[in-house]
Amino acid sequence: MPFPNLDSVESILAIVIVFGVLVFVHELGHFLLAKRAGILCREFALGMGPKIFSVKRGETEYTLRLLPIGGMVRMAGEDPELDVLKPHMEVTLERDPVGKVTRILLDGPNGEGKGAVTGTIVDFDLEKALSIVLETDGEQRTFSVHPQAQLVKDGHEVQIAPLDRQFKGKTVMQRFWAIFAGPAANFLLAFVLFIVIGLVYGVPVNEPVLGEIIQGGPAAQAGLQSGDKVITIQGQPVSTWREMVEIVSKSPDKQLEIVVDRGGQMINAMVHVKNEENVGKIMVGNAVTYAPAQVLQYGGKSTYEFTTMILTSIGMLFTGSVGLNDLSGPVGIFKMTGEFAQQGLAILMKWAAVLSINLGLINLLPLPALDGGRLAFLLIEALRGRPLDPHKEGMVHFLGFAFLMLLILVVTWNDLHRLFTE
Template identity: 30%
Template sequence: MATTIVSTVIVLGVLIFIHELGHFLAARKLGVTVLRFSLGFGPRLFGVQRGETDYCLSAVPLGGYVKMLGEDPEEAVDDGDRAQSFAHQSVRKRLAIVLAGPLANMVLGIVLFTVVFAVYGLPRLNTEIGTVTRDSPAERAGLLPNDKVLEINGRQLKAWDDLSETIQREGLEPLVLVVEREGQRLHFRVTPEVREVKNIFGETIQRPVIGITASGSFEVEKVSPFMAVVYSMKQTWSLTKLFFLTVVKLIQRVLPMETLGGPILIAQMAGQQAQEGLMNFLHFMGLISINLAVLNLLPIPVLDGGHVFFLLLEAVRRRPLSLRQLEMAQKVGMAVLIALMVFVFYNDIMRLIPTGLGVPAP
């Protein structure tokens, strides 16, 4: 329990701090006065005043905010302070300040992945075969469990993803596989078949397959610090696309809403990863950091993505939305956000209830 609490505080505290630090540094760099830098919402517990900024900790720890001069449309700003007011900056500058928060989380994800890859190495699911489907192209060609696929059509394979992608790309023609079996290199000619399979979202798709599954065995490839940066950027990009696609699949109801998780699920996973070791914990923190960046970029009022949408709309219309329109949008956005928070808390609580008590667990 103590490990779970401490690890959760570290994960949420660091991610929120970095996010708000992005907004803060961008605002300061562009000459906007920051009135408050708060970790948490609600009543101010304690803090310190430095110049024009109040650095404080607030009562509700689920979030944080940076309050800038002129950020509230109804706030009166003296003529002498307009140059330091957020509302009186150009659209370009305001966009930069708003986007700096999610960007800071992206950068943190890259840094954490780089540390993991540079220190521990790059974990890869290797190309060892776990099972061979009966009456499949692989079985007819003579492939066996525990065979390790080294090459397909002369292309060397480093990981199972390489194998899967090669079959999908070149699988409409016969493939020549080089396989390691008990220390020997053997050659097999396999003709894939197009079959219906499930993708990661549970959708039925058609793709070439040969009828094998991975054994689940991993290998760790040692990489240089430079390549650790390269691989971390690739992983960040892949995760960003995956998280955005997941949001789309949720909206399309391909993925059930019951799969959503909130702070309780994050706490459970943070505790589990902390017990697995520092590298696992840092990698998990990187995943959540990228997830937080994507979540904040969704075009929901009160989130950074909502502000970005309104600023782009202002740039197109060449004038901002009216105060009434902004207030209505903020109310709708807050209602959506509260409903979403209630729903994910419900999902988290239902996961804690043991099955068999007459209540279906999500």
């Protein structure tokens, strides 16, 4: 009964690192642009579900959660944690030396310090006016609230978020960039990974120059050497590596006369082409370059080519050319990542770059619950000149999330079926 090839610690570690980096970079894009816009980011999380580790630095709590799927940046205004404050509730206010409220205690009269005041809430506005009205000792008093005041309940502190610190309080463009930055970060990561591959392993050149010569292969047996530049094959001039590969691949089991330039000297070699499933091979690799300009070009070109290829595949899904049974879910992707990890770091890095592009593109689809869906709502808001009803938008995102979870279950079932039946 087949099972994912995860029998080595290296494979499991590779899966954790690859997916951890992809999610981290995606969420980091959201986080940095949200912070730049002045949005209060309450939490930066890797994983979903219960917290297994957390640490607070500044205004943000950084958490690691149990389920290694996805992550999130929880921005102020996107959650209901401030709904705990209600009229007629008894609270205690702690104030700083200038009289501004710095802590609102919801667990009864337990304030500390000379500035502590206990009373019943008459009215409050923690978004615009930043004030709270208490009835205390038979009179109503209005208190000014510090923009970074803390709500305290059961020992847990939550910082208030004035409107100008909330996601909804920012301009359409600021919100657009905060959302778009996640997928954009994935494209940038892919570009960087391709550049690292080029710097470490070199970029294949398109000139017909021989690189690594496989020992015992046809080229080695014919006396060809690394660095030889192919001039002609069977008298036909060759100017690019692609032309050379095309000629050789169409000549299985044939004897080819190859003329190469070796340091200014012309060398004739008779090469018997190997037949591998009716494809001709002479067992050579092409030469590589480490030139910075070529490496940058390789990074950009590879990112563009894989983006185009994945977009074509997505288009085939929507046109019906590809069915759900052909899709791979988390299980299938984990399995492939483990297999690529055993083929070497270069292959794993290229796979990680492709996955990063895929993550960026999927998130840009205009579907509810994805970044693309949120961008679509922002576009509608920009065209209308006012936002949609948040409750209606929230319902659409909820339904979209439910559909997305159902899709993940379907493709995961397909993955498991393939694993146990192939």
